[in-house]
Amino acid sequence: MHIMHPIYILKLGGSSITEKHSNEFIVNQKVLAETARAISHSMKKKNFCLIVVHGAGPFGHRLVKQYKIEDRVLTEEQVRGFVRTHKSVADLNNIVLNSFIEHNIDAFSIQPSACIIQKNKKIEKFDLEIIKELLSKKIVPILYGDMVVDVSLGASVISGDTIVTYLAKKLKATKVFFGTNVDGIYNKDPNRYKDAKLIRNITYHNIDDVLNYVSGSLAIDVTKGMKGKLSEIANNLKGIECYIFKLSEENLKALLEDKTIDCTKIFL
Numbered sequence: 001m002h003i004m005h006p007i008y009i010l011k012l013g014g015s016s017i018t019e020k021h022s023n024e025f026i027v028n029q030k031v032l033a034e035t036a037r038a039i040s041h042s043m044k045k046k047n048f049c050l051i052v053v054h055g056a057g058p059f060g061h062r063l064v065k066q067y068k069i070e071d072r073v074l075t076e077e078q079v080r081g082f083v084r085t086h087k088s089v090a091d092l093n094n095i096v097l098n099s100f101i102e103h104n105i106d107a108f109s110i111q112p113s114a115c116i117i118q119k120n121k122k123i124e125k126f127d128l129e130i131i132k133e134l135l136s137k138k139i140v141p142i143l144y145g146d147m148v149v150d151v152s153l154g155a156s157v158i159s160g161d162t163i164v165t166y167l168a169k170k171l172k173a174t175k176v177f178f179g180t181n182v183d184g185i186y187n188k189d190p191n192r193y194k195d196a197k198l199i200r201n202i203t204y205h206n207i208d209d210v211l212n213y214v215s216g217s218l219a220i221d222v223t224k225g226m227k228g229k230l231s232e233i234a235n236n237l238k239g240i241e242c243y244i245f246k247l248s249e250e251n252l253k254a255l256l257e258d259k260t261i262d263c264t265k266i267f268l
């Protein structure tokens with residue numbers, strides 16, 4: 001099997017593809033359509049392999065909180081929460097997949113819970129064979145934040161960000177793009193402070209400072225919001241170019257075609 005390089009990995013943040021702040025089960029169809037248009041356009045123009053991973057927004061975070069299944073899944077009620085959360089994120093995934101197929105992208109959903117097992121909230125096994133085969137056929141695998149079997153805790157959450165960093169490392173991705181609802185990482189939460197300033201570059205010189213002042217999410221988020229995202233990157237993606245940006249058609253096209261935009265670039 002031959003996988004063509006470069007490999008790009010794109011995260012569609014729950015903050016951008018759902019109405020995360022309202023905490024309602026509402027999909028942002030406009031952003032999804034813009035995303036699909038940008039991917040379809042850029043894949044025709046340039047040669048690269050793409051993996052898409054999307055977040056859950058309320059479709060995951062809200063149910064995990066409601067059923068109190070952040071730390072373990074033992075009771076009957078927690079098991080009910082586990083299966084319902086899993087169903088809920090799969091429903092969201094189907095909506096994402098539909099939008100991609102409508103825009104003629106050869107996309108293929110991979111259910112994370114069918115190829116990942118965790119132990120104490122950490123990936124224990126992740127079967128990559130199918131993903132590699134799909135990439136070699138220039139198909140776009142779509143994965144997502146999910147709830148998976150956990151051999152110590154019954155079941156646990158795996159965030160889209162964790163899937164992204166794992167795949168980027170194992171498959172030696174060239175670039176990783178995190179689309180969110182803000183332009184990147186600021187010196188303080190831009191949704192709380194009007195005078196927050198965008199940090200355009202993060203390197204080993206300033207990563208520790210930035211990790212200290214970045215915070216979670218204003219919305220309900222069980223995977224630690226922006227702070228969780230940045231720590232995942234810092235711990236796993238040394239030597240890989242990462243971008244955190246506001247998801248829009250224009251921004252995504254530019255990044256996929258190796259142009260610069262106003263965002264945060266992280267290279268450690």
Ligand SMILES: Nc1ncnc2c1ncn2[C@@H]1O[C@H](COP(=O)(O)OP(=O)(O)OP(=O)(O)O)[C@@H](O)[C@H]1O
Pocket residue numbers: 012013014015016020054055056057058160179180181182184185186187188189190191213214215216217218219221223224225226227229
């Ligand atoms: N210093 C900061 N700079 C930028 N955003 C910040 C900062 N501190 C906190 N945030 C918050 O982080 C949020 C983005 O993280 P969040 O986890 O909500 O998005 P996501 O990863 O796209 O969603 P999901 O986890 O559902 O996939 C922003 O909406 C913002 O309010």
Ligand SMILES: [Mg+2]
Pocket residue numbers: 055161221223224225226229
């Ligand atoms: Mg998040």
